[in-house]
Amino acid sequence: MGLEKILSITGKPGLYELKTQTRGGFLAESLLDGKKIAVSARENVSMLSEIAIYTYTEEIPLREVFTKIGEKESYQEAISHKSPKEELISYFNEILPEYDEDRVYPSDIKKVVQWYNLLIKNDINDFSEPATAEEE
Structure with a gap:
């Protein structure tokens, strides 16, 4: 499973896996505790595959940031998101x-590290781009 089915829901902790569409939204399963929740179409939801990190020259897709962390950590868990702010920034x-540094806040860094560790705990470590119909 790639990042296309992994969601961040504003106001809810952790990450969620998109399970199925419903009439008024969709059903998602928490990667933290496995509980399924109904998510309304009005809630603020972001797919991890659509999130990017600002750099001075461009925006780097989150999948590339996760790949860089994975390569550094041999696709094992990274430092704790509860580490001191200075340690996370370093x-x-x-x-x-x-x-x-002006547009990526320490809270964003904390979230990226937390999400990476949660994905690794759930054996989700394929951060590559999905194959398009033309490539298959």
Whole structure:
């Protein structure tokens, strides 16, 4: 499973796997505890495959940031998202030295590290682009 079915829902902790569409939204399963929830179409939902991190020259897709962390950590867990702010910033600087410090906040870094670790715990470590119909 790739990042296309992994969601972040504003106001809800952790990440969710998209399970199925419903009339008024969709059904999602928490990667934290496995509980299924109904999500209304009005809620603010982001697919991880659509999120990017600002750098000074461009926006880097989150999948590429996860790949860089994975390569550094041999696709094992990274540092804890509960580490001190300075430690998280230093770690992120190693992963993505060109990130825009004015637009990427420590809270964003914390979230990226937390999401990476949650994905790894759930054996989701394929961060590559999905194959398009033309490539298959």
